[in-house]
Amino acid sequence: MADLHETFTEFNGIIALSSAKKNELRTSRNAIRKDIKSYFELKRKEHTVKFKGQGSFSMNTTILPLSGEYDVDDGVYIFGTEEDKPTPETAHSWIVKAVENRTDQNTIDKNTCVRVQYAKKYHVDLPIYYKITNNENEDFYDNDDIPELAHKSKGWIQSDPYAFKKWFDDKSKDKSQLKRIVRYLKAWTDNKSRLKLPSGMIFTILAVNNYQPNDKDDVAFLDTLEKIQKSIDDTRFTWTGVYECKRPTVDDTENLLEKYSSETSKKNFLDALNSLIDSGRQAINLKSKKDACAKWQKHLGDRFPCSNIKENDEDLAKTFSSSDQLRYDNKSA
The missing domain is CATH 1.10.1410 (Poly(a)-polymerase, middle domain)
Structure with a gap:
């Protein structure tokens, strides 16, 4: 046999990501996080923002696709009261504004995320979530307050990709x-x-x-x-x-x-x-x-x-x- x-x-x-490519993607992701944090500190006093990686990159199962186009999914979690909850379209507009100057490529506002495109054949997708409960621990994870995804055509829908990653x-x-x-x-x-x-x-x-x-x-x-x-x-x-x-x-x-x-x-x-x-x-x-x-x-x-x-x-x-x-x-x- x-x-x-x-x-x-x-x-x-x-087919697996090399350490050098992982570092490059992580650096780009962190730069985007910094842009969004700065925007919220200056423009959104009613809200705070945190991040959690999701998808294959965070689970270390990403492969190099035949197209050569890598992708990273990074969840943007907006915390605030129910009264200060924006519409999904408004939440998307905040993130678009925050990252619009990160690269010289066009930022794409999709139904389920905001995409930051890089010239080196990779992109970072930013799905946007809203949560009322802001736990102090790093995970900000709880079973009682399920995050809601800002879906531009379906509205706010319950979604918890971080729970999938933990699983x-x-x-x-x-x-x-x-x-x-x-x-x-x-x-x-x-x-x-x-x-x-x-x-x-x-x-x-x-x-x-x-x-x-x-x-x-x-x-x-x-x-x-x-x-x-x-x-x-x-x-x-x-x-x-x-x-x-x-x-x-x-x-x-x-x-x-x-x-x-x-x-x-x-x-x-x-x-x-x-x-x-x-x-x-x-x-x-x-x-x-x-x-x-x-x-x-x-x-x-x-x-x-x-x-x-x-x-x-x-x-x-x-x-x-x-x-x-x-x-x-x-x-x-």
Whole structure:
């Protein structure tokens, strides 16, 4: 059996953020925070502002997308009384004004956030929240006062991405392999972007809920994929599969897969997942590492580093002696 653990961990090094890039993004994020703090100190005496990172950057599961466009999500929390609560549009206007001179790129005011665009192919998204309770602790986190997101078309809606981050941090504590598996899933969906597969949040939840640890990343990845499939694929696993993915925090009743439940979207997703699993099973059972790598590379993309694999002569001899073994240059991989 081919052991591609080292190839997978090398792949992780290719797609994960480098320390230098993390520092660059963090520096930009902190500069934006300083701009917003200064604006509130000068212009908004009735309100105070704090920040909490959210999304894949704060959870350390960000990958370098094929587009090259990194993103950072940084929650802006406005604290004030109910009487001084602005409209979502007004809250957005404050943040736009605060950051408008941060870069020479156009600031984009989206429905759910304000985006600060940088020329070096990355951007910082600033979702805006309002809270009445201002705890003195650093987390300013409590279950009684759920933050409300300033959504320009839907109004103020309850949303707590920081609670999601706390959930993930707890589930992934001392589990670096789980974070790598989340990155592998994101790399797969990025490589299959034309299929419009589910979001990174959905795959993060599915990975946590179905994680199968193993000393080898290729085995852990395949075992986790198989458990995910059995839990959600109600077309192949009619007794165990339920096509849903519930958020573990607010709103925990929402089925996040509902957005991908049209006949075409669901079929594309479940068929792609099944094809990835089939190739993974074949790869695990092959003797040649190069042949096995080609199976994974078909789904994970050209960045999956097959060219660095060194075959052991003894392993190759065993492979050549097997007439039914697929070769590395076989295009059916």
